[in-house]
Amino acid sequence: MSSLLPASIVGSLPKPSWLAEPEKLWSPWKLDGDALVEGKQDALRAAVQEQQHRGIDVVSDGEQTRQHFVTTFIEHLSGVDFEQRETVRIRDRYDASVPSVVGAVSRERPVFVDDAAFLRSQTDRPIKWALPGPMTMVDTLYDRHYRSREKLAWEFAAILNAEARELEAAGVDVIQFDEPAFNVxxxxxxxxxxxxxxxxxxxxxxxxxxxxxYGYGIKANNDWKATLGAEWRQYEQSFPLLQGSSIDTVSLESHHSHVPVELVELLRGKKVMLGAIDVASHEVETPEEVADTLRAALRHVDAELLVPSTNCGMAPLPRSVALGKLAALSAGAALLREELAAPPR
Structure with missing residues (x-):
């Protein structure tokens, strides 16, 4: 485990083809019943092994036990009807058929705690678990009950807090909230x-x-990115607010994006998880490219506070590509680590 520049992925890894259809979001499971439970655990075990083998320092589950980073959590809550569906605009980008909030939302039992405990049993390295953020959850539903995005977000925040406390008790070291809606x-x-x-x-x-x-490397997101111009400055809105917040670390997209790296300066004092792997391309980065992306950020974040990462999740990528990118991420971090440790000439 590297204490300087510890490599960590954002969230998802591709699922094995025997568990779900590859290179597809929302892919239905190929197993059911006890076989599905066992299959998910086998996939999680493999994801841990692949991360460790390729030098990832903070290990995640690769989201192997869930179909989607938002809806799998929502599926376990009461007050949401998955039969009553409406078409809504997701993050102001694309239309999707989503479930409806029909009553007070609540969490009857823990959602991911058993999976997190299983992850904890598979590795001695620090582990991370990702949860959807309140605003992104709100943006993935049709609200018939509260009729207020803010009220619903506060309800979800309390539910997420209860889940996060139980994940922490199960041995999770890092809890990540995914809020792509913050860019919109x-x-x-x-x-x-x-x-x-x-x-x-x-x-x-x-x-x-x-x-x-800025989202997974899927067509709707890539088309939206093409409209954003030569410089993507959306982070300019959220970073100053987050710099003053109680959140420890801010994770952002950087490599092959049009985000000016100097925007990282707005987070001065916070830990920064910097995306040094492009998840919208099948081309595997070289370690030197990864090191270059990380090195450019060092003008705006202290090395002790920099966490090399991916731009987003890699679920839609071919498995071989994603695993190659894992190796490139850790090798690039190692290159820069050696550089920083070398005595000045």
């Missing part, structure tokens, strides 16, 4: 988004992370 709804981020996120993370001793990206 800037007024809401300012008015209640960051506060709801802090509520979700309240009282945790585990390291807390917020991940804000």
């Amino acid at each position: 709804f800037h007024d809401e981020v300012r008015d209640w988004g960051v506060a709801a996120l802090e509520r979700a993370a309240e009282g945790l001793r585990a390291e807390t992370v917020v991940h804000i990206c």
